[in-house]
Amino acid sequence: MIAPSPSSTTSVPSPAGPASARSRTAALVAVLGALTAVAPLATDMYVPGFPAMGDALGASSSAVQLTMTAFLAGLVVGQLVIGPLSDGLGRRRLLITGSVGFVLFTFACAVAPNVTFLTGARFLQGLAGAAGMVLARAVLTDRFHGAELPRYFAVLSQVMGVAPIAAPVLGGVILSVSTWRAVFAVLALLGILLLLAVIRGVPESLPPERRHSGGVASTFRAMGSLLARRTFMGYVLVIALVSAALFAYISGSSFVFESLHGVSSTTYSLIFATNAVGMLIAGAVFSRLAGRGVRLNTLLSVGVGISLVGALAQVVLVLAVGESLVGTWVTLFVTVSGIGLIFPGGMSIGQAVGRTAPGAASALLGGLQFFLGALASPLVGLFGEDSSLPMALIMLIAVAAAGVALVGLARPWQGHGEPGDSAKHVSG
Known part of the structure; x- marks a missing residue:
C-alpha cells in the first residue's frame, strides 16, 4: 500500500498540521x-x-x-x-x-x-x-x-x-x-x-x-552590486561598527573590572552575565514589538540611540568623576542593551534589502562584522592599562560612526527593508 503524498492530503485539515509545522x-x-x-x-x-x-x-x-x-x-x-x-x-x-x-x-x-x-x-x-x-x-x-x-x-x-x-x-x-x-x-x-x-x-x-545562473562569476557580481548600493552598505556598516564596540567591550571589560576596580573573577562573571541579560531582554523586546508592527527602522534607530547615550555617558563619567565601578557597570549595561536591538534590526533589514542575493548579503553583513570586531579587540590594550577611558572612547567612536552610517547612508526614515515593502528591497 502506497502512503498518500503530503499534497494529496492538503484538502483534509488535520489538527496536528499547524502544530507539526510549528515544531519543524x-x-x-x-x-x-x-x-x-x-x-x-x-x-x-x-x-x-x-x-x-x-x-x-x-x-x-x-x-x-x-x-x-x-x-x-x-x-x-x-x-x-x-x-x-x-x-x-x-x-x-x-x-x-x-x-x-x-x-x-x-x-x-x-x-x-x-x-x-x-x-x-x-x-x-x-x-x-x-x-x-x-x-x-x-x-x-x-x-x-x-x-x-x-x-x-x-x-x-x-x-x-x-x-x-x-x-x-x-x-x-x-x-x-x-x-x-x-x-x-x-x-x-x-x-x-x-x-x-x-x-x-x-x-x-x-x-x-x-x-543565480551564470556560474561563480555571476554570484560574485551580485556581491559587487550590493557593495555599490548605498542603503544596503549603510545597514552593513551599522552592524559592523556596533560589533567593533561590542568586541572592544568583550576584550577590555575584564581588565577594567578586575584590574582597575579590583573585583574577583566571580564578580566579573556576574557583571558580564548581567549585561548579557540586558542584551537578551532587548532582543525579546525587539521580537515582540516587531511582531506587533512597530517599524524595524524605528527599533534599529532607538537601539543606536540607546547605545550612543550609554557610550557617551561612560566617557563623560570617566572624564568628570573618574573611575566608578557602579557607573561603568550601568553605562555598559545601557550600551550593550542597545546593541540587543541593533543586531536583529540591522540583520533583518539588511537581509531584506539584499534579498535578491541573500547569500551575498549575509556574507557582507557577517564578514565585515567580524573584520571590524577583530580590528577593535586589540586596540583597548594598545592605548594603555591605567584607565577605562581607552575602552570607553573606542566604544563611543564605533557607536557614533554607526549612527553616522545610519543617518547618512541607510536613512531609516525612508523605510527600506520593512516587511511587505518589497519595492524598496531592490532600490537604493
Missing part, C-alpha cells in the same frame, strides 16, 4: 541558532587555556594569540566566499561540506604538534565554520518573510550575544578537568552533533529555479 520551524531555527553559536564558541572557549597552550607548544604569548587572529581571518574570508557561492549552488550542500570541514580541522587543532600547525588549522577551522554562520542567515531569508523574519533574526542575534560570554566559562570548566586539547575535542564533538542535525533538519531552502 522551531527545530530548524534551533539548528540554525546552534550553527550561529559555533564560531563564537570556537573563538573564545580556548582562551582560558592560553598560558598552558604556550607552555605545551613552546610558543610565545603573541604566537598563541595569533591562532585566534587566524581563526577570525578564516571566518571573514569564509563568509565572503561561501555566502555568494550559495546563491548559485544552493545552501545545503555547502552547509554540509562546511560542517564536515569544521569537524576535521577542529580535530587537527586538538592534535597540533606545534603552534605553526595550530595556526594553520585554526584558519581552516574558521574558513569551514563560516558556513554555518553565513548560511544560517541565508536560509532564514529563503524560508521566512514579513514579520516572521525579524523575529527569527532576533533569536540568532541573542545566540550571538550569549555565546561569546558562555564560551570562556565552558572552556574554564573543561580546563579544570583536562587540558586545552580537550577544548578542541569537545568542539569537534559539538561539530559532529551539528552535522547530524543539519543532515536531518535543514532541507535545501533555495530551489534551482531561484538560484
Whole structure:
C-alpha cells in the first residue's frame, strides 16, 4: 500500500498540521541558532587555556594569540566566499561540506604538534565554520518573510550575544578537568552533533529555479552590486561598527573590572552575565514589538540611540568623576542593551534589502562584522592599562560612526527593508 503524498492530503485539515509545522520551524531555527553559536564558541572557549597552550607548544604569548587572529581571518574570508557561492549552488550542500570541514580541522587543532600547525588549522577551522554562520542567515531569508523574519533574526542575534560570554566559562570548566586539547575535542564533538542535525533538519531552502545562473562569476557580481548600493552598505556598516564596540567591550571589560576596580573573577562573571541579560531582554523586546508592527527602522534607530547615550555617558563619567565601578557597570549595561536591538534590526533589514542575493548579503553583513570586531579587540590594550577611558572612547567612536552610517547612508526614515515593502528591497 502506497502512503498518500503530503499534497494529496492538503484538502483534509488535520489538527496536528499547524502544530507539526510549528515544531519543524522551531527545530530548524534551533539548528540554525546552534550553527550561529559555533564560531563564537570556537573563538573564545580556548582562551582560558592560553598560558598552558604556550607552555605545551613552546610558543610565545603573541604566537598563541595569533591562532585566534587566524581563526577570525578564516571566518571573514569564509563568509565572503561561501555566502555568494550559495546563491548559485544552493545552501545545503555547502552547509554540509562546511560542517564536515569544521569537524576535521577542529580535530587537527586538538592534535597540533606545534603552534605553526595550530595556526594553520585554526584558519581552516574558521574558513569551514563560516558556513554555518553565513548560511544560517541565508536560509532564514529563503524560508521566512514579513514579520516572521525579524523575529527569527532576533533569536540568532541573542545566540550571538550569549555565546561569546558562555564560551570562556565552558572552556574554564573543561580546563579544570583536562587540558586545552580537550577544548578542541569537545568542539569537534559539538561539530559532529551539528552535522547530524543539519543532515536531518535543514532541507535545501533555495530551489534551482531561484538560484543565480551564470556560474561563480555571476554570484560574485551580485556581491559587487550590493557593495555599490548605498542603503544596503549603510545597514552593513551599522552592524559592523556596533560589533567593533561590542568586541572592544568583550576584550577590555575584564581588565577594567578586575584590574582597575579590583573585583574577583566571580564578580566579573556576574557583571558580564548581567549585561548579557540586558542584551537578551532587548532582543525579546525587539521580537515582540516587531511582531506587533512597530517599524524595524524605528527599533534599529532607538537601539543606536540607546547605545550612543550609554557610550557617551561612560566617557563623560570617566572624564568628570573618574573611575566608578557602579557607573561603568550601568553605562555598559545601557550600551550593550542597545546593541540587543541593533543586531536583529540591522540583520533583518539588511537581509531584506539584499534579498535578491541573500547569500551575498549575509556574507557582507557577517564578514565585515567580524573584520571590524577583530580590528577593535586589540586596540583597548594598545592605548594603555591605567584607565577605562581607552575602552570607553573606542566604544563611543564605533557607536557614533554607526549612527553616522545610519543617518547618512541607510536613512531609516525612508523605510527600506520593512516587511511587505518589497519595492524598496531592490532600490537604493
